[in-house]
Amino acid sequence: MSSAKGQVTAVRPAGDNHQVVTVVGGATRPHMQRPCPRCPWRVDATGEFPAEAFRHSASTSYDMSDRVFSCHEAGMETPRTCAGFLLRGADHNLAVRLGTLSGRYDLTSVSDGGHELHASYRAMAVANGVSPSDPILAPCRSGQDGTL
Incomplete structure (x- = not known):
């Protein structure tokens, strides 16, 4: 495991009290095993973050x-996934697929913790105020069940 810190390559404002930060490199980043209390993927946390934060992060769900x-x-x-x-x-x-193959991610250890999650990135972004017709969401892939 590397002890080097990651490099912040971008900081984008997302409302008065929020920002989206891009970190590259650094130590091997493990993943969270359950969504945290204010996780934007949790349906009961809808509205915790401004729509602009979801616009900035949409590319994580692109093919x-x-x-x-x-x-x-x-x-x-x-940082943790x-x-x-x-x-x-x-x-x-692709990053998750490669990380799973290399052993970086153990997806069998991840659970929803009993919380309802949005079905996909698009569904989460729309629930948080991004227009369904916003071009930033067009490349977002659907969830496993084909829903938004």
Whole structure:
């Protein structure tokens, strides 16, 4: 496991009190095993984050994306991939596929913790105020069941 810190490559404002941060590299990042209390993938946490945050992160659910959706509670110092994302938004994500093959991700250890999750990134973004016709959502892949 590398001890090097990741490099912040982008910080994008997403409302008055929120931002979306892109971190590249650093130590091997484990994943969360359950969605945290304010996880945006949890239906009961809808409205916790502004629509702009979902617009900034949409590319994590694009076909063959090399970006992952990280847990906001883990922070930049110890970034971890979001459990909700692994359960609902990572089916078509290249980084997750490669990480699973290499043993970085153990998807059998991830559960919803008994919480209802949005069916897909698109469904989550729309529930949080992104227009269903917003072009940023057009490349988002559907969940395993084909829903939004």
